[in-house]
Amino acid sequence: MSSEFIGLIGLIILLLLMGLRLPVAFAMMAAGTIGIGLLNSWQAAFSTLFTETWGTLTFVELTVIPLFVLMGNIAGASGMSRDLYNTAYAWIGHYRGGLAHATILGCTGFAALSGSSVASALTLGRVALPEMKRFGYDPKFAAGSVAAGGTLGILIPPSTGFIIYAILTEESIGRLFLAGVIPGLLLSACFMLTIWILTMLRPSIGPAGERFSLRERLKFLVKGAAILLIIIISIGGIYGGVFTPVEAAAVGAVLAFMFALPRKEFTLAGFRDALLKTVSTTVMIYFIIIGASVFSPFLALTQIPAALANQLAVIQLHPLLLLALILATFIALGTFLDGFAMMVLVLPIVLPIIEQSGVGEILGIANSSDLKIWFGVVMVIILEMALISPPVGMNVFVVKSISEISLKEIYRGILPFWLAMLLCLVIIIALPQLSLYLPATMRN
Numbered sequence: 246m247s248s249e250f251i252g253l254i255g256l257i258i259l260l261l262l263m264g265l266r267l268p269v270a271f272a273m274m275a276a277g278t279i280g281i282g283l284l285n286s287w288q289a290a291f292s293t294l295f296t297e298t299w300g301t302l303t304f305v306e307l308t309v310i311p312l313f314v315l316m317g318n319i320a321g322a323s324g325m326s327r328d329l330y331n332t333a334y335a336w337i338g339h340y341r342g343g344l345a346h347a348t349i350l351g352c353t354g355f356a357a358l359s360g361s362s363v364a365s366a367l368t369l370g371r372v373a374l375p376e377m378k379r380f381g382y383d384p385k386f387a388a389g390s391v392a393a394g395g396t397l398g399i400l401i402p403p404s405t406g407f408i409i410y411a412i413l414t415e416e417s418i419g420r421l422f423l424a425g426v427i428p429g430l431l432l433s434a435c436f437m438l439t440i441w442i443l444t445m446l447r448p449s450i451g452p453a454g455e456r457f458s459l460r461e462r463l464k465f466l467v468k469g470a471a472i473l474l475i476i477i478i479s480i481g482g483i484y485g486g487v488f489t490p491v492e493a494a495a496v497g498a499v500l501a502f503m504f505a506l507p508r509k510e511f512t513l514a515g516f517r518d519a520l521l522k523t524v525s526t527t528v529m530i531y532f533i534i535i536g537a538s539v540f541s542p543f544l545a546l547t548q549i550p551a552a553l554a555n556q557l558a559v560i561q562l563h564p565l566l567l568l569a570l571i572l573a574t575f576i577a578l579g580t581f582l583d584g585f586a587m588m589v590l591v592l593p594i595v596l597p598i599i600e601q602s603g604v605g606e607i608l609g610i611a612n613s614s615d616l617k618i619w620f621g622v623v624m625v626i627i628l629e630m631a632l633i634s635p636p637v638g639m640n641v642f643v644v645k646s647i648s649e650i651s652l653k654e655i656y657r658g659i660l661p662f663w664l665a666m667l668l669c670l671v672i673i674i675a676l677p678q679l680s681l682y683l684p685a686t687m688r689n
Contacts, residue, residue, distance in 0.1 A: 248546060251280060253549075255276045255280040255547070256276075256590075262275060262276065263586065268532070277293075277294075277536070277539035280543035281539075300538070301535045302531070307534070309493075310405065310526075310530050311523055312491070312497070314360060314361070314527060315519065316359075317359025317360060318359075319498070320355070320475075320501055321368045322505070322510075322515035322518060323504070325472050325501075325505065326351070326358075326372070327372050329351050330348070330372045333346070333469075334454065334465075337350070338454035338456075339454055339455060340453060341452070342444035344376055344380060344387075345387065346437055347373070348377075348394050349433055351373065352366075353394070353433045354469075354472055356400070357403075357480060358472060359398055360402070360404050361399070361526065362399045362629070363398070364398060365397060365398035366392055366398075366640045367395075367643050367646075370647050371647055374387055374388070374391060377390075380452055383450035388650045389660075390662070393662030394436060395644075396630075397429055397629075399625055399632075400428060400429040400625050401430075402426060403490075404422065406625045407421040407422060408421075409537070409589070410621045410625070411621075413593070414621070416618060417684075419483050419489065420618055422480070423480075423683040424622050425680075427683060428626070432665075435665040436665055439662055442661075474500070478497070478500065483687070484687050540589065565604065568599070568602070568604050572623070575591065575624075576631075578631075579627060579628070584627075584639075596620065599620055600613060600616060600617075604616070608674070610677055615684075619681060623673060630670075633662070
């Protein structure tokens with residue numbers, strides 16, 4: 246059997262295992278180990294499994310994962326995330342659609358602590374959805390704003406999506422973090438523009454909330470300042486060259502704990518729950534990285550990525566058309582594949598094609614490293630779209646679990662925000678320097 250045929254069988258086995266509800270990490274380990282055994286030797290296969298597992302567990306840069314996740318969990322357990330929402334609500338809640346705007350701003354701030362879209366949607370949704378229900382917001386509109394706002398968790402740094410992408414592409418985690426800042430703020434602005442348009446066309450879906458005095462607004466701002474300070478120190482430290490990403494994560498986690506400690510909401514039980522959630526999330530991400538590290542060498546042995554790149558070179562599609570076809574395929578895959586699963590499955594195949602396509606030259610991207618950084622941002626936005634795409638969209642099920650809204654209504658409410666994501670994606674493709682400016686100007 247040819248290596249390409251074995252590779253195709255391996256991909257089919259992987260999809261079948263995932264279809265049988267085997268976690269994607271274990272499915273990749275199984276398919277990758279069997280594939281390497283058939284193409285090389287069983288000694289090489291088990292050696293790859295053991296060395297990649299050990300290498301992942303001892304890779305110092307990956308300690309950013311538990312530290313940043315812990316930082317977000319402590320912020321949620323101590324009520325800091327609620328303070329962030331209340332601050333945004335106090336300043337803009339009295340405008341039409343103000344509570345939905347506050348939800349987006351709250352998710353934007355919390356995303357800079359948690360690195361998780363599910364955590365952002367769950368934490369802010371528990372605060373925002375009851376408030377929007379109390380003021381008579383349309384349920385579809387309220388659910389859509391929470392589900393969409395939560396997706397910012399994997400674009401605005403620290404992002405678990407960027408960490409996995411960095412491991413797969415051997416790029417700098419710090420540069421990828423900074424690449425997500427401006428696109429993250431742009432996507433947040435697109436969501437808020439969507440809210441403004443929807444409430445302008447139908448004012449009844451998002452009535453104005455109560456108005457606070459200037460003194461009350463400043464009081465809320467002081468309470469919400471802790472999160473802002475943690476964000477400025479940790480992310481700003483990476484940009485200024487003061488911290489490495491690992492050091493920034495450690496500083497952020499310590500600051501979160503120090504700010505949380507004097508708060509009444511931060512109980513011993515809450516801290517224990519934050520630790521358990523951190524361990525659970527970290528183990529899941531580590532297993533995904535290990536699985537990808539086993540499956541990627543198998544794909545390389547099959548020669549499938551190189552064969553596809555050569556075939557596309559023969560066809561000679563225009564680079565932008567090729568990019569559009571790849572992204573359209575990603576969006577379609579996102580309707581039934583988990584976002585991280587899609588990344589680790591498709592990226593090793595697609596990235597070589599992107600590098601050889603000439604897209605970078607057309608868009609004015611100077612070198613291969615910048616191209617990978619820019620494509621990482623594009624990829625993460627696609628993952629965000631997958632998080633709210635039927636039928637697998639994880640954020641949709643999160644919102645469903647904390648509300649009485651049907652899945653059908655949630656999906657209807659999400660559609661305008663999904664289109665806003667598509668608009669943001671087009672802007673990032675047309676203006677790649679929005680992603681590359683901060684990484685280019687960061688201090689080493």
